[in-house]
Amino acid sequence: MPLAARLNELRQRLGLSQQDMADTIGIHVNSWKKYENAQAFPSLDALKKIAIALQVSTDYLLFDEYERGHTYALALQFEAVSQLNEGEQAVIREVLESLITRYQTRRWDSARKVTKEGS
Known part of the structure; x- marks a missing residue:
């Protein structure tokens, strides 16, 4: 799943608006909209803030499941537990x-x- 789709899905799953996400990570809402529409890619700093806000790892945002080992899902669960x-x-x-x-x-x-x- 592309980053843009993953950002949209995770944001909606948490019940956050695009404005909520933008406010949470400290960017303008138009920047967030560009991320979700695949018109721009977040900086590393923004990506880190996004991962924290969406309660996932940056790996989860960037890699598809098949690109990681089978234990990756468990690692993501441990990441969530750490929160x-x-x-x-x-x-x-x-x-x-x-x-x-x-x-x-x-x-x-x-x-x-x-x-x-x-x-």
Whole structure:
């Protein structure tokens, strides 16, 4: 998906007007409209501000999914988690630790069964 379409989609998903976005990143609304219409490309500084405002990484704005590795989606989710408050992050860490422990336990049990059966 081209940058212009991605900017439009993300802005609308957050319920922001073009004026809201322009105000948030400190540019004139006409500049934002040019970004969304693919008539101009944001500077690096503006791109950084846009990524923060839209709660995504600059990689997400610039690269299509097929251009990145399969773990990229997970990296984007971790990026989004980093935007949450400490309490929300703690809950997510607990859930992840629980899932990882559960997975490792299953692997260990499976390996132990294979070893027992082979004896």
